[in-house]
Structures are given as structure tokens and as C-alpha cells.
Amino acid sequence: MNLREIILDQQKELEDIEKQETLIERENLRLAKGYIEHPNLLVVMGIRRCGKSVFSYQISKGERAGYFNFDDERLIGMDHSDLNVVLKTLYMIHGDLDMIVLDEIQNIEGWEIFANRLRRTKRVVITGSNSNMLEGDLSTKLTGRYLDITLFPFSFREYLNSRGMVLRDDLDTKDQGEVMKMLLGYMEQGGFPEVKKIGRAIIPLIFNNILSRDIISKNNIRKRESFIRLAKYLISNHSTEITYRSLSRIIGVDRIQTVSRWIEYLQEAYLVFTLERFNFKLKEQFRAPKKVYCVDSGIINSVAFRSGPDEGRLMENLVAIQLQRYKTSDRDIEVYYWKDHEQREVDFVLKRGTSVEKLIQVTYAEIRDDIRDRELISLCIASELLRCDDLTVITWTYEGYEVMNEKRITFKPLWKFLLER
Numbered sequence: 001m002n003l004r005e006i007i008l009d010q011q012k013e014l015e016d017i018e019k020q021e022t023l024i025e026r027e028n029l030r031l032a033k034g035y036i037e038h039p040n041l042l043v044v045m046g047i048r049r050c051g052k053s054v055f056s057y058q059i060s061k062g063e064r065a066g067y068f069n070f071d072d073e074r075l076i077g078m079d080h081s082d083l084n085v086v087l088k089t090l091y092m093i094h095g096d097l098d099m100i101v102l103d104e105i106q107n108i109e110g111w112e113i114f115a116n117r118l119r120r121t122k123r124v125v126i127t128g129s130n131s132n133m134l135e136g137d138l139s140t141k142l143t144g145r146y147l148d149i150t151l152f153p154f155s156f157r158e159y160l161n162s163r164g165m166v167l168r169d170d171l172d173t174k175d176q177g178e179v180m181k182m183l184l185g186y187m188e189q190g191g192f193p194e195v196k197k198i199g200r201a202i203i204p205l206i207f208n209n210i211l212s213r214d215i216i217s218k219n220n221i222r223k224r225e226s227f228i229r230l231a232k233y234l235i236s237n238h239s240t241e242i243t244y245r246s247l248s249r250i251i252g253v254d255r256i257q258t259v260s261r262w263i264e265y266l267q268e269a270y271l272v273f274t275l276e277r278f279n280f281k282l283k284e285q286f287r288a289p290k291k292v293y294c295v296d297s298g299i300i301n302s303v304a305f306r307s308g309p310d311e312g313r314l315m316e317n318l319v320a321i322q323l324q325r326y327k328t329s330d331r332d333i334e335v336y337y338w339k340d341h342e343q344r345e346v347d348f349v350l351k352r353g354t355s356v357e358k359l360i361q362v363t364y365a366e367i368r369d370d371i372r373d374r375e376l377i378s379l380c381i382a383s384e385l386l387r388c389d390d391l392t393v394i395t396w397t398y399e400g401y402e403v404m405n406e407k408r409i410t411f412k413p414l415w416k417f418l419l420e421r
Contacts, residue, residue, distance in 0.1 A: 003089040010069050014057045021197070023054060024161040027421075028149060031329055032059055035147040036099070041119040043134060044127045046151035047270035047295055048214060049206045051193045052127040055151055056101045059125055063099045066090035071104035080110035087118075099123040106133040119145065129214055131268045150270075150328050152321065153191030153296045156183065156418035162196055167419065176415075180397070183415050187314055190298020203302040207271075214269045226251050227262055234263070234272050234292050236304040239313040239320070241289040242274075263292075270295055273324060278336035278349045278356075278386070291337050293320040311396070312364040315414055316347055319362050319394055322418055323348060333357075338386070344378035349386065356388040362414075365395040371411075380405040392417075 017023070036042040036059065044052050044059075053069060060067065068086055070078070090097060100118055105111045106128045118124045134148055154162060160182055171179065189195050194202050211231060221227050229251045234242070244256045244263075253259055266272045272295065277288035294300050297314055323335045332353065338346040348360040361379050365371045371393065379391050391409045394417050401410045 003086060004093065006072060006074055007066075007068060007089060007093055010072070011067060014054065014067065017054060018057075022162075022164075023058065024158055025058070026051070026055055026151070027155060027158060027325075028151070028328055029055070029058055032149050035149065036123045036125060039119060039121055039123055041115060041124045041126065041146040043146055043148040044125060044151055045131055045134070045148060045270070046127075046129065047153070048129045048210050049192055049194060050151050050153045050270075052129075052151055053103050054193070056103060056125045056127050060099050060101050063123075064094065064097050065099040065101060066094050066097045067101040067103065069103035070107045075107075078108060080108055080114065083108065083111065083114040097122065099125065101125045101127075103127045104129065106130060116145070129210075129269065130218070131270065150324075152325055153298075154193060155191065155322070155325060156186050156318075156415070159186045159191055162193070179415050179419075183418075187297050187311075187318065188301055190296040190301070192296060192298060195298060200298065200302060203296075203298045207299055207303055210269050210271055215265045219265055221262070221265075223253065223258075226253050230259065230262055231266060231271070232303055232305065234266065235294045235300055236306065238272075238292060238294045238300055238304070239316040240291065242292050243289045271299075273320075275320070275335055275337050275348075278338045278351070288339075293317050295321060312362070315364055315394065315396070316362040318414065318418065319348065319360065323350070338382050340381070340385075344374070344381055346378055346382045349382070349388075356386040358390040358392065359383060359386070359388050361391075361393045363393060363395060365393075365411075366397045368398055368400070368411075370398070371395070376404055376409060379409060380407050383407050 032042060032044065044056055046052050057067060068090065090100065100122050102115070102124065105115070105126050115124055115126060157167070160167060160179070163182065165178070165182065168175070189200055190203065192203060192206060211228060215221065216224055216227060230247065233247070233250060244259045248254065248256050248259045251259070263274070267274065272292055274290040274292050276285050276290055279285040279288065294317060297317060300314065300317065327333050327335065334351040336349040336351065338349050346359050347362045349356055350358040350360070359379055359382055361375050363371055363375055375393070379393070383389060383391055389407065391407055393409060393411045394414055395411055397413050398411050399413055401408060
């Protein structure tokens with residue numbers, strides 16, 4: 001294992017990507033740089049292939065930095081005793097360093113002690129594809145000494161930028177039509193950066209890699225086929241309620257605890273996420289069904305079993321992902337859904353502290369007549385019960401506002417919502 005050769009190869013690979021492709025500035029790049037202004041440790045988390053390596057490289061641009069990617073087949077057999085040799089080799093190549101980037105370091109058992117030593121004098125950026133690296137040893141050894149940020153596949157704004165579309169503040173009708181055309185492509189292809197270069201064929205490979213490398217092998221799952229069936233079922237039924245009991249029957253697994261644990265693994269790998277039903281009584285909140293979402297619409301369109309297009313559910317999934325992005329920069333925001341005993345439902349409840357700040361309904365509507373009164377009535381009832389007057393309905397193209405039951409409701413097209421900063 002020639003570490004010097006590996007480091008130089010990895011560095012050249014990133015430099016070649018920068019030369020051959022137009023790297024866009026990710027929306028939370030400035031936030032990440034602000035987190036790492038002083039000797040500190042920044043953990044960049046996110047689903048495999050969402051762009052963490054390039055993102056960490058962009059963080060280190062202009063710095064005296066060394067980069068090392070542990071997700072390299074030439075490093076099979078490396079353990080924590082080799083980490084100091086990696087550091088010496090980085091010094092040998094670059095001289096003194098202010099910042100060190102350790103990409104996918106969770107592959108090395110015991111890395112936390114090494115990172116803790118480095119962050120005392122250096123700015124350290126660590127990336128990982130599994131959220132449980134923020135627990136256990138890392139949380140105990142580095143309590144209060146690191147910040148973390150979650151990176152997602154491209155947002156709609158990033159997707160437009162990656163395809164050379166420069167957005168102006170005031171878009172005319174022609175520009176709006178072009179944005180809508182791009183939105184259709186975004187809903188179909190999703191936001192994985194490699195799709196632009198390789199095409200949609202890369203998405204099933206990413207999905208299978210996540211299941212096999214990040215979940216099945218890592219957690220020693222023996223019922224492989226049942227687990228894959230669960231993953232595909234959840235993605236196929238995105239934007240809907242789930243219960244562990246019903247899932248156990250559907251996939252043929254007797255133990256509900258097994259289903260719960262498997263869903264936890266899928267969430268740790270950032271493939272899916274769930275929302276709890278809002279209730280002021282925590283016990284009722286925990287017992288209620290959860291709603292499940294997939295982290296990328298490209299995965300949905302490549303993996304899910306569907307009888308036909310369902311634009312409304314895809315729109316809701318896109319809104320759910322965008323709200324997760326908001327939580328990256330605003331950690332006080334909590335996101336739920338709401339449903340009462342009469343099955344009236346509001347898709348998203350945004351809560352800060354003890355107050356509900358915003359209620360959002362999502363519907364595939366091009367004109368006002370496409371919006372069912374039941375959806376608006378549910379919004380008004382939830383507004384009264386949750387004491388929230390900020391009510392929004394996200395539509396396909398319809399825009400405007402109206403007053404219903406003395407409540408002002410704003411109607412906003414999906415593309416405008418996705419482009420809000």
C-alpha cells in the first residue's frame with residue numbers, strides 16, 4: 001500500500017473533476033465554512049453519492065489542506081494504527097497544514113480518538129454516509145466539540161445551476177415556462193450529481209450500493225431478500241402512513257422489532273426519513289402511524305413499483321425533502337404531519353419551540369377548481385386547534401390567496417416554494 005501514491009491519485013481525481021465539470025456552489029457551503037472557522041471539527045453527513053467528497057474539497061479550497069478518502073479499495077485492511085502514517089504522508093506531500101479532510105473515515109474502527117487529537121490544533125472536516133457515526137464513541141469523546149451538517153442530493157436551485165440556468169429575481173412568462181420544464185426533469189431524474197454526466201442508469205446502482213454496502217453488510221442482515229423487499233415497499237409507498245405491524249405482515253417478517261430496526265438502518269443511511277403525527281400528547285404521538293418519504297425522487301422513479309404517475313405524492317415528497325434541508329440551517333424547526341379522528345389531514349406542521357409556526361398542504365392543482373374543499377377545511381380546522389394562522393397550499397401552477405373561515409390561505413406553485421432561500 002503506497003499511501004503517497006494513493007493521496008496524489010485522490011487529489012488529482014478531485015482536481016480533474018473541477019477542470020472537466022462546472023462545479024456549482026452548494027447552498028450550504030457558506031454555512032459549512034462558517035462552522036469550521038477555528039480549530040474545530042465539522043462532520044458532513046449524507047446519502048452515498050450526494051456530493052460529499054466534492055463538497056468537502058470545496059470547503060478546503062484556498063486553505064493549506066490535505067485530503068484523504070478512506071473509501072478506496074486499495075485501503076482494504078487499513079486500521080486505526082495506520083492513521084498516523086496517513087497524517088505523516090499528508091505532511092510530507094503538503095508541508096504544514098491548517099485543515100485536514102478525512103472522507104468516509106467511518107470505515108476505520110477507532111477513528112474518533114484520532115480525530116479528537118487532530119481537532120485540537122487543526123480544522124478537521126469528516127464525511128460519512130451513516131448517521132450513527134454521530135452517536136456512540138463520537139458523541140462521548142467529542143461532546144460539544146464538533147458541528148455537523150447534512151448534505152442532500154441537489155436541491156431544485158442547485159439542479160438548475162448544474163444545467164447552466166441562471167435565475168433572475170423577476171422571471172418573465174417564458175422563463176417561468178423553462179423553469180417548469182426543468183421541474184419536470186428534476187421530479188423524474190432527482191438530484192444525484194452523477195445523473196447529469198452518466199444518466200439515470202446510475203440511480204439503481206447507487207440504490208443497490210447503499211443497501212448492500214451501507215446497510216446489509218454493515219449490520220449483518222441475514223434475511224436479505226425480506227430487507228430489500230421492505231426498502232422497495234417503503235419507497236413505492238412514499239408520502240403515505242406506515243405502521244410496523246402492517247409492514248411485518250406485508251414483507252413476511254414475524255418480529256415487529258425487526259421491521260423497526262430495519263427502518264432505522266434505512267434512515268441512518270439517509271435513504272428514507274419518517275415524520276411523526278403531531279399531537280400535544282407525546283404518548284399519542286409515538287403510538288400513531290408515521291409517514292415515510294424517500295430522499296430523492298430519482299430513486300422513487302427508478303426503484304418504486306407504480307401502476308402510473310402520481311404527481312401529487314411526488315410533489316409532497318419534494319416538499320418533505322426541502323423541509324429537511326431547512327432543518328440543516330435552522331435546527332429549532334421540527335416537522336410533523338397532522339391528522340384527526342375524522343381522517344382530516346394536513347401534510348406538514350412546522351413547529352418551533354412550543355409554537356406551531358406554519359401549516360402546509362400539498363396538492364396537484366393547476367387551477368382553483370382542482371383543489372378539493374376538504375383539503376382547505378382540514379387546513380382551517382388544524383389552524384384553530386394548533387393556533388397557527390400561517391397557512392399555505394403548495395400547488396402545481398395555481399397562485400393566489402383566499403379567505404376561508406376567517407383564515408387567509410396562500411396558494412403557491414411548487415417551483416416558487418422550491419426556489420425560496
